[in-house]
Amino acid sequence: MxxxxxxxxxxxxxxxxxxxxxxxxxxPDHLMSKNGQEMVRCANDMVILCASAETAETxxxxxx
Numbered sequence: 001m002x003x004x005x006x007x008x009x010x011x012x013x014x015x016x017x018x019x020x021x022x023x024x025x026x027x028p029d030h031l032m033s034k035n036g037q038e039m040v041r042c043a044n045d046m047v048i049l050c051a052s053a054e055t056a057e058t059x060x061x062x063x064x
Contacts (some may be wrong), residue, residue, distance in 0.1 A: 018043040028063060035062065 010017055021044035028046075032039040037059060038049040050056040 031062060032059075035059075 010020060025041065025044065025046070029039070029041065032048065040047045040049075048056075048059055050059060
């Protein structure tokens with residue numbers, strides 16, 4: 001099955017994706033740091049460590 005050609009975005013696994021992810025996700029990185037949240041990120045994958053469900057809900061609201 002061939003992938004559909006698109007006129008927008010970058011292809012999954014494209015060599016520029018990690019760079020673009022780092023540029024796009026820089027503000028959330030700083031937001032999490034400012035709020036004292038522990039976060040691990042590799043390119044566009046991230047894990048935000050929360051001590052409670054309430055904290056997780058707050059973090060999601062802040063990210064939105």
